[in-house]
Amino acid sequence: MICKNCSKEIPDGSVKCPFCHHVLTGNESGISACPVKDTPESLEAEWGSEGVRIQVIGYVLFAIDLIAAIMFLISYPGAISLTVAICIGLFGLCSLFITIGFGVMVSNSNKQTAIMQKLLKRFEQD
Secondary structure, X not given: OEOOOOOOEOXXXXXXXXXXXXXEOHHHXXXXXXXXXXXXXXXXXXXOOHHHHHHHHHHHHHHHHHHXXXXXXXXXXXXHHHHHHHHHHHHHHHHHHHHHHHHHHHHHHHHHHHHHHHHHHHHHHO
């Protein structure tokens, strides 16, 4: 018989797929007894979106840096102030990239943690 969840060949009469551990009903030839509920959207809804919040903070800091650079350039016109304004803008851009990367890492880490905890619960029940 074929597991409808992972499409792998499993022995006839199996209660559970040995590959994906999906619970099967014996009389339906491998049709799943319960639907898979672990989608990325459900996990993010369950664990929140800390990574997205971190990325938004990065954008806000970048905007503040750009405003500071423009105000500095307007207040002190000249070649040196232009150099300082460019340095402030580049610093803001670097901090933006760092916070976006950190936000992605936090978001992925939370999703991986949620998946591992759900898998552990499944194995403990078996």
